[in-house]
Amino acid sequence: MIESVQAPSIVPLEHILPDEPLLMMGAGPVPIPQRVAAANSIVINHLGETMNRVIGQVKDLGRYVFQTRSSHVLGVSGPGSAAMEMAVANLVTPGSRVLCICNGYFSSRLAELVRRVRGEPTLLEFGNNESADPERVEKELQRGNYDVVTMVQGETSNTVCNKNLEHIAKLAKRYGCLTIVDAVCTLSTMPLEMDRWQVDAIITGGQKGLSSIPGVSLLAFSEEAWERKIAHRAELPFHWCLDAGLADKFWNQKSYHYTAPVSGILALHEALRLVCEETLPKRFYRHERCSNALQAGIEAMGLRLLVKKEHRLNSVVGLVVPEQVSADMVRAHMSQAHKVEISGAFGLNILRIGQMGEQSRAHNLFRTLHALGSSMRFAGAELDLPAGMAELERVLSST
Numbered sequence: 001m002i003e004s005v006q007a008p009s010i011v012p013l014e015h016i017l018p019d020e021p022l023l024m025m026g027a028g029p030v031p032i033p034q035r036v037a038a039a040n041s042i043v044i045n046h047l048g049e050t051m052n053r054v055i056g057q058v059k060d061l062g063r064y065v066f067q068t069r070s071s072h073v074l075g076v077s078g079p080g081s082a083a084m085e086m087a088v089a090n091l092v093t094p095g096s097r098v099l100c101i102c103n104g105y106f107s108s109r110l111a112e113l114v115r116r117v118r119g120e121p122t123l124l125e126f127g128n129n130e131s132a133d134p135e136r137v138e139k140e141l142q143r144g145n146y147d148v149v150t151m152v153q154g155e156t157s158n159t160v161c162n163k164n165l166e167h168i169a170k171l172a173k174r175y176g177c178l179t180i181v182d183a184v185c186t187l188s189t190m191p192l193e194m195d196r197w198q199v200d201a202i203i204t205g206g207q208k209g210l211s212s213i214p215g216v217s218l219l220a221f222s223e224e225a226w227e228r229k230i231a232h233r234a235e236l237p238f239h240w241c242l243d244a245g246l247a248d249k250f251w252n253q254k255s256y257h258y259t260a261p262v263s264g265i266l267a268l269h270e271a272l273r274l275v276c277e278e279t280l281p282k283r284f285y286r287h288e289r290c291s292n293a294l295q296a297g298i299e300a301m302g303l304r305l306l307v308k309k310e311h312r313l314n315s316v317v318g319l320v321v322p323e324q325v326s327a328d329m330v331r332a333h334m335s336q337a338h339k340v341e342i343s344g345a346f347g348l349n350i351l352r353i354g355q356m357g358e359q360s361r362a363h364n365l366f367r368t369l370h371a372l373g374s375s376m377r378f379a380g381a382e383l384d385l386p387a388g389m390a391e392l393e394r395v396l397s398s399t
């Protein structure tokens with residue numbers, strides 16, 4: 001043949017990747033346990049007895065982590081956003097009236113997904129880094145005759161937590177709505193009880209609270225949502241890959257929809273199994289203790305957290321960058337000198353430190369807080385690094 005396109009000259013991966021992997025302490029992806037990494041290196045047949053057993057266990061583990069008895073736990077090959085799109089595409093039909101509770105970037109993305117499937121979103125916005133207020137939500141529910149409510153549990157973008165999620169989900173049910181909750185960041189880091197709180201769809205991704213790989217996500221529909229919107233629908237949804245009725249073939253009927261991302265599902269199996277082994281109450285406690293200690297350490301150093309305690313997310317901690325300091329310089333120095341990576345933000349002058357899954361370990365906190373303080377100083381901030389480290393130690397050892 002004639003090579004009309006020449007082979008490019010390419011450097012090996014090891015020349016691109018850092019010599020020492022960075023400690024991933026940003027807003028995701030997060031470090032994965034060795035068991036998850038090992039599972040992710042295996043390829044098996046996507047159909048057959050072995051895969052059926054794996055899928056059976058992933059669903060059982062998923063039910064535990066979502067706290068549901070629903071038979072509609074499904075995986076999706078794609079990012080957390082694909083799971084968001086799958087929930088929306090199957091529960092929102094053209095003309096559906098959807099109340100989108102917005103307090104940041106990801107909750108607004110849900111509204112955009114509603115628009116794309118020709119639903120009619122009404123945005124109920126909460127500003128100033130505040131969680132959604134159930135009274136305002138109820139007023140809007142009384143007024144608007146809605147079919148569906150969407151919201152996030154944790155707004156990773158600005159580190160706001162919707163602490164009244166249970167209250168709002170139950171309200172929505174009283175007004176006849178189905179509720180879609182994005183728990184990509186928060187699942188398995190803080191309480192969320194799908195059945196008891198009457199949530200109709202929960203979405204999660206792999207690479208955050210669950211400490212699995214990005215690109216394979218999980219969601220669950222309630223029995224009611226399935227009956228009302230999926231089992232007897234008049235029109236097929238717009239998306240073939242995200243059609244829950246078709247996904248059900250693979251996830252519940254041992255047959256073919258599309259070739260499942262087998263390695264990623266094996267990784268997810270291990271991540272979920274580790275959650276189950278740890279148990280949810282212990283895992284929630286670990287996250288709360290670590291995040292509180294980190295927050296206390298940051299404040300004791302002389303830095304300010306963006307969100308007030310009563311609205312604050314624990315799964316991702318947002319700190320305000322002092323005025324004369326460049327956030328980019330802090331992050332670059334943390335990566336280069338300390339091999340620790342944290343996140344900037346979408347348009348806000350904050351830095352974000354993740355407390356999801358493997359990030360919430362005492363040894364990672366010490367390394368991260370030290371790297372932050374030392375790099376802040378390098379970038380010109382005046383702060384008391386030893387006081388921060390001492391406070392981190394004090395809170396961790398007192399709880």
Ligand SMILES: *Cc1c(COP(=O)(O)O)cnc(C)c1O
Binds near residue numbers: 082155182183
């Ligand atoms: C990260 C995140 C998403 C998007 O997940 P992707 O895997 O990037 O698509 C959605 N919602 C929340 C709350 C998130 O934290």
